[in-house]
Amino acid sequence: MTFSEEKYSDEPTRVQQLVKDFFSDQSGADVGADxxxxxxxxxxxxxxxxxxxxxxxxxxxxVGSDYIRGPKFILYEMGLLSNFDIGYYLAAANISDVAAMGATPIGLLSVIRYPHELDDAGFQDVVAGVHQACTDFGTLNVGGDIGNAERLILSGTALGICPPGKTLKRSGARPGDLLCVTGTCGLLGAAVAYFPKRDSFTHTLPADVEKELLDSWRKPRARVAEGRVLAQKSFATSCQDTSDGLKATIEQIMHASGVGFRIDERNVPVAPAVRMVAELMKVEPLALTMSASSDFQLTFTVAPDDVSACRAEFTDLGLDFHVIGEATEERGARGLDGERSRPLPGVAWKHQKSDISLLASEPSDP
Amino acid sequence: MTFSEEKYSDEPTRVQQLVKDFFSDQSGADVGADxxxxxxxxxxxxxxxxxxxxxxxxxxxxVGSDYIRGPKFILYEMGLLSNFDIGYYLAAANISDVAAMGATPIGLLSVIRYPHELDDAGFQDVVAGVHQACTDFGTLNVGGDIGNAERLILSGTALGICPPGKTLKRSGARPGDLLCVTGTCGLLGAAVAYFPKRDSFTHTLPADVEKELLDSWRKPRARVAEGRVLAQKSFATSCQDTSDGLKATIEQIMHASGVGFRIDERNVPVAPAVRMVAELMKVEPLALTMSASSDFQLTFTVAPDDVSACRAEFTDLGLDFHVIGEATEERGARGLDGERSRPLPGVAWKHQKSDISLLASEPSDP
Known part of the structure; x- marks a missing residue:
């Protein structure tokens, strides 16, 4: 099976083909002046x-910019997420990109354009959410653009700093490196799969499980501390956040690094809440864990010799990670369930077409 | 007459009141790490x-971020501006903010979210416009966020560099400083006033004038060279771009610096095309010149002793500026038309409520 970018990524590929000439030969450019x-x-x-x-x-x-669907989040439209929540998410998503580079955030610019219909309290809640997230992740909301628009529009730019040569890239994984993830994935995706269809399932989940699912959206955590350790101690050979879901992240590191991955499925942590939603959906818990879900975990690779030292540093800081696979010479990502090798389960985030509901009808095939 | 922020700025003032606690005491903060x-x-x-x-x-x-109405520009909706044009505008508007600080741009992050209805050629045109503007202003489009959305959404973040201590602020104007502007204002506003009502006027304008009006939107120029001279030679005591229109810019510098301004109305350059549109509208040409219009000129103040040296530097570089007034101890901005002193004509950009059509019905009163 030949790995092709087109197979895992439709809209981004189209976009790259269309605009690649505009972005060629940038890296390494001298952009100084005076x-x-x-x-x-x-x-x-x-x-x-x-x-x-x-x-x-x-x-x-x-420095990186992320637009946030915010007002178009289904859970916001259902009234399950507040204006504060989507403001918090805006900051967390942008800061997560900085964390994925191993950098320490030094500021966030937030674009908050709002419609007449959003009253003062609602607008203030959005800004309060942005502010709280910046505080939680140790940085400042240093400006941006506030004004009106036809609907609520949220975007951001996060800035971070790193000692020279220490930034984490997606492209450094080498065959033999161990693939790791900082925690469970799929909670945000499970929440989106559960709440809109809540009344159509055979039963509803316990209140504390429902709360856990919603909290995954309300207080997403950018892994700033984890990224800093991985970068400054030079543990990670590659790193990316799981904002597109674990499967998509693995495939993107794989593509950027020119390696493959063999995933030991039994080692991928599955949150009990994700398992419960998967059972209601009658899909495989691992598939839901690996599908589109902006958990903002960090997925990274570490040379086998460095895993113990990395573990010790994480433990000292009260942090955790799971070894879930190994980089291979052979391209493509395969899951290993005991002796059985198979394409990775789950649906990668494909921007235009992917939908968590595809899980039940469209088996993934990388 | 007491100057009050509320009088010239409704929505920004409301916003500032709502969120000011979130943004207090930032300037000067140590945000370093490690x-x-x-x-x-x-x-x-x-x-x-x-x-x-x-x-x-x-x-x-x-670093600064600007959201761009782009697809909601009336001239775009009328088919008079292309996808390339609004991409170009996106970059120019963001780079203009860097230029207004006296900095040299080192990169632009662009957020381009687009709907299914925008075909490949249209999307590519937006990116090509961004790219062309970056090239024209001597910088690179270094990334951002591309993906789908319910409609075309454009936002950007520009980064620039400056020697330490050389950035231009809005707040440094002192009584006695001369107020200057790098060129004519009001062309973009005149285009918006003219084209939607083109067929209702007594006559239409010559083709070359119509082209000049549209070109003001198609190829806005960020004043990078002007900003750099003003900053690096320490000529300007304050500076801001006219993205909200000349009147609004004067009022914002006035407020930030704690001074007033006396404008010699006869020295404010009025473009012939603006004059022609004003005549059709039956409004004062100067009012149209000073009203909401994103011309991206730089408005700045210079100590009287420095004007000659500043003029010489500008001339050497093929650049120009006009002295249009003087900073005063007394607050408020007044126009001086010969001996007659009056409130500044024109309608400042007020985000939610202002409309160029107010020109005819609502005399401005600062």
């Missing part, structure tokens, strides 16, 4: 989470 | 065009 030394270390051609600037010693600057 | 020296020189509390970071010597970083 004697100020600035190099664009990673540009759009690097296809990473953020652009990276070397701005004189001793600081590397990382 | 021994990396980073200070947030200007944060959201500074209410300037961009945030400013001091990231170790010898570079100051400037």
């Amino acid at each position: 004697g100020l030394p600035v190099t664009l270390a990673l540009g759009a051609d690097a296809k990473d989470d953020c652009a990276v600037y070397d701005i004189g010693a001793p600081v590397t600057l990382v | 021994g990396l020296p980073v200070t947030l020189a200007l944060g959201a509390d500074a209410k300037d065009d961009c945030a400013v970071y001091d990231i170790g010597a010898p570079v100051t970083l400037v």
